[in-house]
Amino acid sequence: xxxxxxxxxxxxxxxxxxxxxxxxxxxxxxxxxxxxxxxxxxxxxxxxxxxxxxxxxxxxxxxxxxxxxxxxxxxxxxxxxxxxxxxxxxxxxxxxxxxxxxxxxxxxxxxxxxxxxxxxxxxxxxxxxxxxxxxxxxxxxxxxxxxxxxxxxxxxxxxxxxxxxxx
Amino acid sequence: xxxxxxxxxxxxxxxxxxxxxxxxxxxxxxxxxxxxxxxxxxxxxxxxxxxxxxxxxxxxxxxxxxxxxxxxxxxxxxxxxxxxxxxxxxxxxxxxxxxxxxxxxxxxxxxxxxxxxxxxxxxxxxxxxxxxxxxxxxxxxxxxxxxxxxxxxxxxxxxxxxxxxxxxxxxxxxxxxxxxxxxxxxxxxxxxxxxxxxxxxxxxxxxxxxxxxxxxxxxxxxxxxxxxxxxxxxxxxxxxxxxxxxxxxxxxxxxxxxxxxxxxxxxxxxxxxxxxxxxxxxxxxxxxxxxxxxxxxxxxxxxxxxxxxxxxxxxxxxxxxxxxxxxxxxxxxxxxxxxxxxxxxxxxxxxxxxxxxxxxxxxxxxxxxxxxxxxxxxxxxxxxxxxxxxxxxxxxxxxxxxxxxxxxxxxxxxxxxxxxxxxxxxxxxxxxxxxxxxxxxxxxxxxxxxxxxxxxxxxxxxxxxxxxxxxxxxxxxxxxxxxxxxxxxxxxxxxxxxxxxxxxxxxxxxxxxxxxxxxxxxxxxxxxxxxxxxxxxxxxxxxxxxxxxxxxxxxxxxxxxxxxxxxxxxxxxxxxxxxxxxxxxxxxxxxxxxxxx
Numbered sequence: 136x137x138x139x140x141x142x143x144x145x146x147x148x149x150x151x152x153x154x155x156x157x158x159x160x161x162x163x164x165x166x167x168x169x170x171x172x173x174x175x176x177x178x179x180x181x182x183x184x185x186x187x188x189x190x191x192x193x194x195x196x197x198x199x200x201x202x203x204x205x206x207x208x209x210x211x212x213x214x215x216x217x218x219x220x221x222x223x224x225x226x227x228x229x230x231x232x233x234x235x236x237x238x239x240x241x242x243x244x245x246x247x248x249x250x251x252x253x254x255x256x257x258x259x260x261x262x263x264x265x266x267x268x269x270x271x272x273x274x275x276x277x278x279x280x281x282x283x284x285x286x287x288x289x290x291x292x293x294x295x296x297x298x299x300x301x302x
Numbered sequence: 303x304x305x306x307x308x309x310x311x312x313x314x315x316x317x318x319x320x321x322x323x324x325x326x327x328x329x330x331x332x333x334x335x336x337x338x339x340x341x342x343x344x345x346x347x348x349x350x351x352x353x354x355x356x357x358x359x360x361x362x363x364x365x366x367x368x369x370x371x372x373x374x375x376x377x378x379x380x381x382x383x384x385x386x387x388x389x390x391x392x393x394x395x396x397x398x399x400x401x402x403x404x405x406x407x408x409x410x411x412x413x414x415x416x417x418x419x420x421x422x423x424x425x426x427x428x429x430x431x432x433x434x435x436x437x438x439x440x441x442x443x444x445x446x447x448x449x450x451x452x453x454x455x456x457x458x459x460x461x462x463x464x465x466x467x468x469x470x471x472x473x474x475x476x477x478x479x480x481x482x483x484x485x486x487x488x489x490x491x492x493x494x495x496x497x498x499x500x501x502x503x504x505x506x507x508x509x510x511x512x513x514x515x516x517x518x519x520x521x522x523x524x525x526x527x528x529x530x531x532x533x534x535x536x537x538x539x540x541x542x543x544x545x546x547x548x549x550x551x552x553x554x555x556x557x558x559x560x561x562x563x564x565x566x567x568x569x570x571x572x573x574x575x576x577x578x579x580x581x582x583x584x585x586x587x588x589x590x591x592x593x594x595x596x597x598x599x600x601x602x603x604x605x606x607x608x609x610x611x612x613x614x615x616x617x618x619x620x621x622x623x624x625x626x627x628x629x630x631x632x633x634x635x636x637x638x639x640x641x642x643x644x645x646x647x648x649x650x651x652x653x654x655x656x657x658x659x660x661x662x663x664x665x666x667x668x669x670x671x672x673x674x675x676x677x678x679x680x681x682x683x684x685x686x687x688x689x690x691x692x693x694x695x696x697x698x699x700x701x702x703x704x705x706x707x708x709x710x711x712x713x714x715x716x717x718x719x720x721x722x723x724x725x726x727x728x729x730x731x732x733x734x735x736x737x738x739x740x741x742x743x744x745x746x747x748x749x750x751x752x753x754x755x756x757x758x759x760x761x762x763x764x765x766x767x768x769x770x771x772x773x774x775x776x777x778x779x780x781x782x783x784x785x786x787x788x789x790x791x792x793x794x795x796x797x798x799x800x801x802x803x804x805x806x807x808x809x810x811x812x813x814x815x816x817x818x819x820x821x822x823x824x825x826x827x828x829x830x831x832x833x834x835x836x837x838x839x840x841x842x843x844x845x846x847x848x849x850x851x852x853x854x855x856x857x858x859x860x861x862x863x864x865x866x867x868x869x870x871x872x873x874x875x876x877x878x879x880x881x882x883x884x885x886x887x888x889x890x891x892x893x894x895x896x897x898x899x
Contacts, residue, residue: 140464140486172494174488175465188467190486205492209427210464212566300565 136179138188139296142208145217146237147196150249152277154217155191158289163280171194180293187293207275208240212296215245215288216271223257230267243295247288248272252281257299359899371573401618424597439517443535447517452536453584458485458653459553460529461564461576466488467570468528468564469813471578488531527561532581542583549577622646622671630689632657645672653682655690683733685709691732699725702745710739714802716746716759743770744802757810767882770797771816776842776876780823783837785845793842796878797849807882814882816856818842821877824863824870836860841878 143151156162159178171223174193179186179265193215194207216233219225233244246268259267268274273291277284312618328334339346350716359365380388385624396421411753411867434444457466458481467485492510514521521532523546531552554561554576560570620640626648630637634656641647652659659677663669676738690704696704702715710775711734717725722745734740746762774796785793800816820839840859847853864873 136568137483138466138568140466140566151319171488174489175483175490177480177482177486188482190482192486192490204498207490209493210466212464222611251346296566300567 137297137300138190139212139293140192140210141192141213141215141292142192142194143215143217144194144229145196146219146222146225146233147230147296149196149217149222149225150279151196151215151217152193154215154249154277154285155193157188157279157282157285158167159191161247161282163282176263178289180290182290188296189289192257195252204251205235205239207238208236210239213243213292215247215292216238217247217249218251220248220276221250221253221256223259226257226259226267230270233270236301239276243272243292243299244270245288245292246271247281248274248276251276251283252278347766364556367552367577370576371842374573378705418780435517442775443517447535449587450536451585451587452538452542454532454534454542454582456481456533457581458531458533458573459577460485460489460531461577462489462524462526462528462559464564464566465493466564466566466568468568469574469578470574470580473582475495485531486520488520489529492577493525504600508890521546523547525550525554527554527558528563530581531580531665540583542581545583546581549581552577558830560749563707604731619643620712622668622673624640625666625668626673629659629662632662633684634682636680636682640824642760645674647676649676650678651680652677653684654679656682681733688733692729692734695725695728695732704853707741710741712741719747722747732862760809761804764803764810766881767799767803768814769805771796771803771880774799774878776838778838778874780874781826781834783820783834785841789842790845794849795843797851799848800846800851803880811885812882814855814880816846816851817879817881818846818856819857819877819879820860821860821873821875822860822863822867823872823874826863828862832858832860832862835862838876 143155145151147169148167152168152174153163155176159176170193172195176191176193177188177190179188181187192207192211208294214233214236218229229246233246236244270280273283273288273295275288277288279285314625318692328476329337346510355365364497364590413688429446429875430444431441437444453473455473456470458470459469460466463564465486465488467482470481470485475603491513495510496508509524510522512522513646519533519534519538521534521538521543523530523543527772528550530546530553532538532546533541557571557574600801623640623642623646626640627637627644629650634653636651638649638651639647641648648659650659659675660669663671663673675725692704692711696702699715699717699721702713705712706712709731729740730736744763744767746759746766774792777783778784779786780790782821803814820835820842822835822838824831837860843853843856843858863868
């Protein structure tokens with residue numbers, strides 16, 4: 136069985152923990168609990184008859200002034216940068232993190248524009264957004280609350296990782 | 303001096319020439335040698351391969367680690383492709399393997415049951431249960447912490463960089479917590495600690511070595527590519543840490559490539575299981591090992607004591623019963639049954655005149671034994687009992703003398719007819735066979751009121767005895783002086799009478815003698831008949847001497863033939879006559895002789 140370490144990063148409160156919870160346990164809670172340090176979860180998915188075990192590292196949300204916790208990223212097979220479509224700065228922060236990561240790590244990256252169940256409330260235009268999306272290997276509009284695109288995102292990422300390791 | 307500058311160039315030229323020579327001889331890049339060695343490689347390696355493998359295995363034991371996965375995969379391949387061959391090779395082994403495994407299972411089962419019993423039903427077990435509940439850990443875990451100095455419960459091999467679990471082994475196959483998550487979190491924590499406490503970047507990264515809780519420790523050994531983590535209950539010794547370190551190093555050296563190129567596929571590390579299992583070490587607390595099974599000893603002791611006491615009781619009651627059986631030897635006591643139990647029950651029949659049982663028990667010192675006597679009275683015909691009773695009956699008749707000869711009661715004295723009737727009835731009731739077993743020839747029965755003076759009675763007895771003797775005679779066969787059985791019986795009878803006569807004569811102050819007269823019939827010559835008659839008298843005398851009559855009290859005479867026509871034909875006899883005198887008077891008128899004795 137193949138195991139893959141996947142890190143979820145992003146500003147605090149964008150819904151990293153909620154995405155993982157929705158994916159692993161199919162549960163959503165409105166209650167906000169901030170993650171301290173790191174929390175690890177796992178879920179196995181089956182891709183074309185092969186099982187892939189995803190180790191999901193839910194890393195404490197960063198703000199602009201917080202030193203980036205790079206130590207947790209070692210050995211990761213992929214990163215998911217989570218942003219909140221109701222908060223414009225969360226995208227900037229996400230792009231900052233992405234830029235930082237690109238300097239040291241070469242692995243697939245995913246952009247998850249979360250809270251798609253809520254009305255979009257940021258000033259980014261379609262083109263700007265697409266430009267940002269193009270920086271990533273994959274991008275999704277997800278909702279941890281409704282589960283929209285959550286399963287798809289993880290499955291497609293797993294599939295991509297599997298292809299890479301076959302190559 | 304001029305040579306001096308050229309020296310370096312000379313030497314480099316030499317070097318060059320040497321190199322060229324080397325190339326010619328050995329070929330480019332030692333090609334010649336390599337080719338030669340390669341050509342003979344097979345023979346060369348074959349010569350040393352066994353020794354080399356042995357040396358390496360002795361040196362660092364790495365051969366088996368390398369061989370194990372190869373052998374395993376070969377067996378695997380053999381099982382899947384040529385299973386029938388493998389089955390036929392293994393067939394003879396399977397039976398014993400199954401037996402071994404069953405017996406191992408049973409032993410393990412017994413041990414576990416025993417442990418469970420021990421821990422569940424002893425005071426210690428109860429105490430442990432309460433303490434386990436108080437510290438909210440499972441009972442099994444608590445027992446382990448109390449029984450072992452330390453015990454490795456779980457060993458994890460973790461990829462250093464990704465924090466992914468490569469392989470884990472458990473002591474009891476049931477994992478506590480999720481090994482994958484533990485691995486990731488541990489490496490996260492390790493990274494956190496390492497980065498947080500490193501004072502500057504040049505310094506070597508700090509690594510976690512131990513994480514300790516109240517009764518659990520995580521021993522962590524970190525290598526460049528992997529870490530090994532042992533979850534230990536109790537106090538792990540340094541040797542365990544050393545062992546983990548050695549194992550980690552060995553894994554690094556054997557799986558270096560796999561570790562470096564790890565991309566999430568842990569299958570390559572399946573073969574580390576053996577080595578990781580060797581890390582599941584433990585040490586029992588010495589007291590737990592050396593404790594003596596005192597409960598069992600007490601139980602065995604108690605059982606032995608009970609068995610000993612029971613057999614003593616059995617033996618004692620057996621010997622008491624044996625002793626009791628001898629009570630039967632007492633006249634008038636008959637045992638009907640003996641029942642042995644807590645108390646011995648003795649059922650018996652007892653003549654009222656027999657020895658009292660309590661008295662007998664006292665003689666045998668059995669009075670304190672738990673013996674119940676169930677006694678039923680009966681009348682015993684045992685001679686001793688009969689005599690005892692007869693003596694009691696005869697006490698009422700002081701004038702009677704009596705003695706027993708064999709089973710016959712001899713009575714001597716006088717009774718009135720009524721008294722006799724009375725006595726006879728009493729004796730019969732007491733078991734004396736009055737008709738056959740009483741000799742009453744010396745008994746005088748007189749009508750009441752004619753009571754005689756004792757001397758007169760004696761005289762009467764003397765006279766009656768004397769007349770009995772006088773009436774006796776022996777009948778011989780023709781021409782014979784031999785005594786036959788019948789005659790001997792008469793002579794015996796005669797002897798008794800003579801003894802009685804002697805007794806009476808003594809008390810009356812009389813003296814007496816016995817005249818024995820032989821006669822013959824009148825056939826044949828007179829002289830022969832005279833001799834024959836004399837011979838007959840002598841035969842009778844001789845027999846009486848043998849029966850105890852003194853010779854000097856007898857006189858024999860042969861009369862020869864009796865010429866009385868009426869009886870002369872059959873007078874082949876010996877006749878007896880008693881002669882007596884009162885010493886101060888004349889001889890008795892009955893005496894046929896002229897002379898006095």
